[in-house]
Amino acid sequence: MAANRVPNGQIVTRFPPEPNGYLHIGHAKAICIDFGMAEKYGGRCHLRMDDTNPEKEDQEYIDSIKTDIRWLGFDWGDYEYHASDYYDQLHAIAVNLIKQGMAYVDSLSAEQVREYRGTLTEPGRESPDRNRPIEENLKLFAEMRQGKHPEGSLVLRAKLDMASPNINMRDPALYRIKFASHPRTGDKWCIYPMYDFTHPISDAIEGITHSFCTLEFEDHRPAYDWATSIDGIDHAPRQYEFARLNITHFVLSKRKLLNLVKSKIVGGWDDPRMPTLCGLRRRGYSPESIKDFVNRVGVAKVESIVDYNLLEFCVREDLNKRATRMMAVLDPVKVVITNYPEDQVEWLLADNNPENPAAGQRKIPFSRELYIEREDFMEVPVKGYHRLYIGNEVRLKHAYYITCTGIEKDADGNILEIRCTYDPESKGGMTEDGRKVKGTSHWVSARHAIDCEVRLYDKLFLVENPGVATGNYLDDLNPESLVVIPEAKGEPALLDTHSGDYLQFIRNGYFTPDSKDHSKKHPVFNRTATLKDSWSKKLQKNDR
RNA sequence: UGGGAUGUAGUGUAAUGGUAACACUGCAGAUUCUGGUUCUGCCUUUAGGGGUUCGAGUCCCUUCAUCCCAGCCA
Numbered sequence: 001m002a003a004n005r006v007p008n009g010q011i012v013t014r015f016p017p018e019p020n021g022y023l024h025i026g027h028a029k030a031i032c033i034d035f036g037m038a039e040k041y042g043g044r045c046h047l048r049m050d051d052t053n054p055e056k057e058d059q060e061y062i063d064s065i066k067t068d069i070r071w072l073g074f075d076w077g078d079y080e081y082h083a084s085d086y087y088d089q090l091h092a093i094a095v096n097l098i099k100q101g102m103a104y105v106d107s108l109s110a111e112q113v114r115e116y117r118g119t120l121t122e123p124g125r126e127s128p129d130r131n132r133p134i135e136e137n138l139k140l141f142a143e144m145r146q147g148k149h150p151e152g153s154l155v156l157r158a159k160l161d162m163a164s165p166n167i168n169m170r171d172p173a174l175y176r177i178k179f180a181s182h183p184r185t186g187d188k189w190c191i192y193p194m195y196d197f198t199h200p201i202s203d204a205i206e207g208i209t210h211s212f213c214t215l216e217f218e219d220h221r222p223a224y225d226w227a228t229s230i231d232g233i234d235h236a237p238r239q240y241e242f243a244r245l246n247i248t249h250f251v252l253s254k255r256k257l258l259n260l261v262k263s264k265i266v267g268g269w270d271d272p273r274m275p276t277l278c279g280l281r282r283r284g285y286s287p288e289s290i291k292d293f294v295n296r297v298g299v300a301k302v303e304s305i306v307d308y309n310l311l312e313f314c315v316r317e318d319l320n321k322r323a324t325r326m327m328a329v330l331d332p333v334k335v336v337i338t339n340y341p342e343d344q345v346e347w348l349l350a351d352n353n354p355e356n357p358a359a360g361q362r363k364i365p366f367s368r369e370l371y372i373e374r375e376d377f378m379e380v381p382v383k384g385y386h387r388l389y390i391g392n393e394v395r396l397k398h399a400y401y402i403t404c405t406g407i408e409k410d411a412d413g414n415i416l417e418i419r420c421t422y423d424p425e426s427k428g429g430m431t432e433d434g435r436k437v438k439g440t441s442h443w444v445s446a447r448h449a450i451d452c453e454v455r456l457y458d459k460l461f462l463v464e465n466p467g468v469a470t471g472n473y474l475d476d477l478n479p480e481s482l483v484v485i486p487e488a489k490g491e492p493a494l495l496d497t498h499s500g501d502y503l504q505f506i507r508n509g510y511f512t513p514d515s516k517d518h519s520k521k522h523p524v525f526n527r528t529a530t531l532k533d534s535w536s537k538k539l540q541k542n543d544r
Numbered sequence: 545u546g547g548g549a550u551g552u553a554g555u556g557u558a559a560u561g562g563u564a565a566c567a568c569u570g571c572a573g574a575u576u577c578u579g580g581u582u583c584u585g586c587c588u589u590u591a592g593g594g595g596u597u598c599g600a601g602u603c604c605c606u607u608c609a610u611c612c613c614a615g616c617c618a
Contacts, residue, residue: 018618053617110616119614121546155616165547167614176616195618219548219613241549243611248555296567298557300550303611307555310568320581355581386579395577429577440577507578535579 011043011209015069015076016050016083016199019061019183021254022269022276023068025290025311029245032294033212035074046206047076051084052198054182062183064269068277072287079206083198084184086205090193091145093201093230094156094174098137100231103174104130105140106157113155116162117170123163124170130159144177147190151177158197160226168223172196196220200227200237208237214244215301245297246305248464250275251473265477266460270515272526273460273481283457284512284528286502289318308459315510315529323504324352324359326497327397327442328490328525330454330508332371334417334446337402340368345445348428350398364491366399369446371489373507376441377418379407384538386438388418394439397506401426401437442506449489452523455514456483488525495520507531 015034017027038045047069051057069076097103106129108116118124132140144154156175164170174197179190200223203211211224218241228236246252251260252275260266260274269276272283280290293314297306327350346366353359372388381389388394393403402420410416425431429440460481467473490505497503499515503525510528518524 016618020618050618056617106616113616114614117614119546123546124614152616157616167547170614173616178616192616194616199618215549216612217618221548243550296556300557302550302556304556307569310556313568316580325578351577354578384579397577399577437577439579442578504578504580507580509580531578531580533579538579 011038011041012046012207013038013043013210013212014046014048014081014203014206014208016048016202017065018050018053018056019058019065020053020056021061021258022064022278024252024257024274024276025247025250025280025293026245026252026275027068028072028277028290029294029297029299030212030214031069031072031074032291033242033299035076037210037212043209044079045074045076046079046081046208048081048083048202048206050195050199050202051082051182051184052192052195054178054180054192057183059183064278068281071277071281072291081202081206082184083193083202084182086198086202087185087189087193089205090198090201093232094193094197095138095141096232097158097174097230098141098156099134101134102159103137103156104132104159105137105144106130106155106171107153108155110152113173117167118162120167126162127157127171130171141175144175144191145189147179149177151179153177156191158226166219166222168196168220169226172223196223197227200224200239201230201233203237204228204233204235207235211237211239213239213241215241215303216244217241241301242299243301243303245294246303247275247308247311248305249308249459249461249466251461251466256473260460263474265474272455272457272514282512282515282526284319284502284510284526285315286318286322289315292318305465308464312529316532319502319504319510319528321355322353323502323510324497325350325354325504325506326491326494327364327444328452328454328488328494328505328508328511329371329373329442329444329449330456330485330488330505331374332444332489333374333377333415335370335372335402335420335443336417337368337370337420337422338405339421342368344368345448348398362493364398364493365445365448366396367445367447370396370443371446371449372396372418372441372443374415376439377404377407377415379415382539383542387441388420388439392439393423393437394441395426395429395437396443397440398429399427399443400424400429401431442508444489444491446489448492450492450495450523451487452490452494452525453517454485454488454511454525454527456485456527457481458483490523494523494525497523502528504531 013034035045106127116125155173157171160169162170175191224239270278270282347363349361377388388404390404400422402422406419408417458481461476462478463476466476497513503511509530511525514524514526
């Protein structure tokens with residue numbers, strides 16, 4: 001995109017987050033564009049904190065933003081800036097503007113400014129202060145800086161065009177008074193520059209060539225072009241707009257995300273159901289899957305809503321390649337292999353990842369009493385069911401073929417244990433005679449099993465566009481977005497997993513140890529995504 | 545009713561004025577020691593109407609639809 005505009009091919013971009021919230025997947029799109037363009041054309045990308053509103057901004061956010069960008073795999077090198085680095089320069093430029101009669105101090109109240117601005121269809125009127133003498137402007141502006149005037153009493157405005165059809169050009173505010181302490185400049189300033197003034201000039205100072213931003217800034221481009229053409233600014237970056245990322249079943253507005261956190265609907269910014277980068281990370285998403293997703297979505301100027309399915313496809317595709325396969329039983333029922341020696345234990349070999357032989361193998365213990373998934377047995381099998389039922393033979397993954405001979409129930413009819421026999425010839429999961437066994441179940445040896453907590457995460461919202469039909473996105477919350485299984489049974493090797501590991505619990509989905517709560521003493525696994533499940537789909541169809 | 549943008553399968557994104565395509569979803573089937581993976585096939589597209597042209601998704605006119613803008617937020 002327009003890289004040929006730069007003579008030596010050196011393009012310079014910037015990612016300019018406002019540190020007033022955590023980065024989410026929508027920002028990931030911007031990051032991929034800003035850093036990606038620079039990478040692609042052999043340029044560089046600056047990280048610049050757009051910190052011009054001390055009331056909303058916080059060091060906590062600054063730190064998290066840097067962590068998240070690095071996690072995604074991007075590096076701004078030494079090019080780390082803050083809009084607040086330019087406060088002195090910005091101030092000098094403003095003073096010059098006043099001297100040239102191009103800016104004035106306005107004493108209209110905020111309400112009055114609004115009235116004078118006119119409406120979308122009617123032009124505005126000029127402020128009575130618009131022609132205040134330059135000397136007076138200079139004096140007042142100096143006093144503003146010295147803290148001699150209360151917040152809201154005065155504002156510095158550019159003298160542009162009150163009749164402009166573009167409201168952003170009707171004498172935009174350049175500086176406002178705020179007696180707020182800034183995370184970086186402390187109490188040095190009590191006047192702070194506005195976005196339309198700060199952003200373009202910061203871009204110019206840094207030698208940015210391509211300033212990418214979202215569509216809503218399109219209307220600000222004339223203001224951007226004005227600010228970068230102020231006398232003394234010798235570099236003219238150009239602004240390009242692209243559409244924001246929207247994803248079905250998600251909300252991506254800072255306000256709504258903040259509300260989810262504050263109202264404790266989720267556990268925090270890094271709750272695995274949040275679309276924040278820290279949330280997705282804790283959920284078990286790899287940075288590669290997120291970047292792949294963003295690349296597949298593409299860049300355009302049409303407002304669009306991407307199907308959540310595409311995101312899930314991207315994680316699954318990536319995790320399928322890299323996740324270590326393990327076995328865990330979430331809803332255990334006991335299986336007793338009646339012809340297997342009481343005290344015998346065999347350590348069977350299992351592939352860590354069939355998609356990647358280099359991942360090696362590990363050993364899992366097999367014994368007479370096992371757990372399998374409750375839904376892997378049916379007393380009265382439905383049509384097409386090829387798992388365990390009385391008389392049927394199935395394979396225990398990596399182990400043996402077993403045939404169900406009977407079950408034992410309690411007084412209420414609950415299945416207590418399933419009795420089976422095994423075929424010693426089928427060790428490793430196959431036989432010489434090549435007979436077909438359709439069903440394969442995962443399992444865990446009862447005496448070797450470890451107890452673990454498993455957190456089953458699902459979409460936070462039930463509908464594609466939360467709030468659109470109901471009027472309130474909170475009405476569309478999925479009550480089952482988190483289902484906790486306090487005591488799942490897992491194979492022993494699960495004890496050796498760590499935060500950041502990508503796992504697949506065979507036939508159950510992709511999981512990762514929780515970065516906050518997981519420990520050897522109390523293993524906790526978060527479900528990143530389910531496996532595709534054509535069987536339950538088929539069942540549902542048969543029900544209808 | 546001011547200004548700025550945008551309309552291509554269900555979704556997202558491509559197509560020097562020259563056969564409308566790719567991915568996801570959905571559906572059907574094959575393979576499989578995960579009902580996963582993999583593979584095969586199918587469904588469905590240029591907002592409407594005019595015009596220019598041998599030929600239009602692309603150029604022109606027009607209509608319609610959608611989004612953004614009236615912070616001393618970014």
